[in-house]
Amino acid sequence: MTGATEQQSSTEASETSPHQGGFRADFEVTTERGGPSYGEMVEQVRTFMDKVRYASPTPELADEVIEDLKKLNAKLDTTLVDEWTSPSGTRIDLPSRGNITLPPYEVRNGGPEGVDAEVIFRRFHLGGNGVAHGGHVAVAFDDLGGMAAALRAGRPARTAYLTVNYRSLTPLETPLVLRTWVHEHDGRKNFVRGTLHDGDRLCAEMDALFIELRPGQA
Numbered sequence: 001m002t003g004a005t006e007q008q009s010s011t012e013a014s015e016t017s018p019h020q021g022g023f024r025a026d027f028e029v030t031t032e033r034g035g036p037s038y039g040e041m042v043e044q045v046r047t048f049m050d051k052v053r054y055a056s057p058t059p060e061l062a063d064e065v066i067e068d069l070k071k072l073n074a075k076l077d078t079t080l081v082d083e084w085t086s087p088s089g090t091r092i093d094l095p096s097r098g099n100i101t102l103p104p105y106e107v108r109n110g111g112p113e114g115v116d117a118e119v120i121f122r123r124f125h126l127g128g129n130g131v132a133h134g135g136h137v138a139v140a141f142d143d144l145g146g147m148a149a150a151l152r153a154g155r156p157a158r159t160a161y162l163t164v165n166y167r168s169l170t171p172l173e174t175p176l177v178l179r180t181w182v183h184e185h186d187g188r189k190n191f192v193r194g195t196l197h198d199g200d201r202l203c204a205e206m207d208a209l210f211i212e213l214r215p216g217q218a
């Protein structure tokens with residue numbers, strides 16, 4: 001690969017970065033990091049990825065887009081911070097907490113009893129034949145399953161295993177309902193279940209184990 005590897009991609013955490021071990025020390029919730037336009041910036045990137053998924057550029061246009069992207073990457077290089085202080089993942093006012101790597105979802109209800117969210121798989125989440133890639137469905141279950149475990153336990157949890165049963169096709173660009181809840185817990189172990197529905201139709205189910213992290217655990 002050329003180009004991307006020439007550029008800076010992240011910065012090291014500083015001693016004052018607010019984290020313990022492998023996760024943030026607290027549920028980091030912010031609405032201001034990255035400023036009022038951060039959500040729109042993320043949305044424009046998602047839209048760009050949607051278009052890249054279906055674009056078939058001429059060689060000239062591909063070169064033009066590469067030059068534009070290099071300029072944009074250079075702009076962001078001037079603002080990189082460590083993972084613990086970046087807006088991504090903490091902006092609870094934005095879809096998927098502003099995390100560009102997740103399918104965009106909005107939590108309609110979330111608490112110790114479970115999480116109820118609306119998720120939309122985008123055009124760039126295409127697997128084949130117009131429907132979502134199964135890996136992206138698993139990503140949505142992982143994040144919202146981890147959220148159900150964390151909200152019940154009051155501290156972060158890591159996925160030990162996660163099984164998805166794909167029951168029917170998962171459409172793109174359609175608001176879907178994803179629910180997760182702790183079915184059973186035993187010490188640090190949270191057995192979490194989840195469902196993904198398109199209206200009344202069950203698209204997929206999840207069965208997972210999330211282990212609460214000990215303070216300072218990597």
Ligand SMILES: CCCCCCCCCCCC(=O)SCCNC(=O)CCNC(=O)[C@H](O)C(C)(C)COP(=O)(O)OP(=O)(O)OC[C@H]1O[C@@H](n2cnc3c(N)ncnc32)[C@H](O)[C@@H]1OP(=O)(O)O
Pocket residue numbers: 027028142143144145146147150157158159160161187188189209211212213214218
């Ligand atoms: C509002 C904002 C919210 C924000 C919400 C944000 C949510 C984000 C969620 C994202 C979550 C992720 O993707 S996390 C990334 C993917 N996951 C990982 O990389 C995890 C890699 N694995 C590990 O780090 C480790 O194996 C752990 C942490 C999972 C477990 O290690 P440990 O803490 O040392 O625990 P350990 O003693 O081994 O196990 C504890 C108990 O669990 C059992 N156990 C452990 N692993 C398994 C297993 N795979 N299957 C069955 N059982 C298991 C053990 O037998 C033991 O049972 P007993 O003897 O006690 O009965």
